[in-house]
Amino acid sequence: MRNRNLIESITKAVEGLEFGLKYERNIKIQAFIALLVVLFSLILNFDLTDKLLIFMWCGVVISAEFFNSAIERAMDVLSEEYSPKIKIVKDLSASAVFILALIALVSGLLIFFKYLSRLI
Numbered sequence: 001m002r003n004r005n006l007i008e009s010i011t012k013a014v015e016g017l018e019f020g021l022k023y024e025r026n027i028k029i030q031a032f033i034a035l036l037v038v039l040f041s042l043i044l045n046f047d048l049t050d051k052l053l054i055f056m057w058c059g060v061v062i063s064a065e066f067f068n069s070a071i072e073r074a075m076d077v078l079s080e081e082y083s084p085k086i087k088i089v090k091d092l093s094a095s096a097v098f099i100l101a102l103i104a105l106v107s108g109l110l111i112f113f114k115y116l117s118r119l120i
């Protein structure tokens, strides 16, 4: 069942990407928000550094959400019954995404306001 070469590893990673975008609600929402944010950064003609910051934060948050989803599913494989230990693992994992999403939101707002204030 192991990947035999790099092509196979990439193929499996793309399958994970497709699965996440198709079945994980939070990934779908975050991917949609990222798409909007990237579109606005292009429309408002952000400079290269700001565009890179926006792209990087979108990537960091979405990637963290993929990890979070993987951890949630791994926990569900262990048990679907209520377990205080599973609750802590899932809550900690969700907190990691939450912290990154908050920092991304604040950074994104600061960058957007800089360009919006130039328009006004």
Ligand SMILES: Nc1ncnc2c1ncn2[C@@H]1O[C@H](COP(=O)(O)OP(=O)(O)OP(=O)(O)O)[C@@H](O)[C@H]1O
Pocket (backbone or CB within 6 Å): 026, 068, 072, 079, 080, 081, 082, 083, 084, 086, 087, 090, 091, 094
């Ligand atoms: N087996 C369990 N035992 C105890 N609590 C659980 C269990 N499964 C889920 N939970 C609780 O429900 C929350 C949501 O878990 P779930 O696996 O449904 O993820 P989700 O709906 O994708 O949520 P998230 O928004 O955190 O990604 C967890 O953070 C945890 O508090």
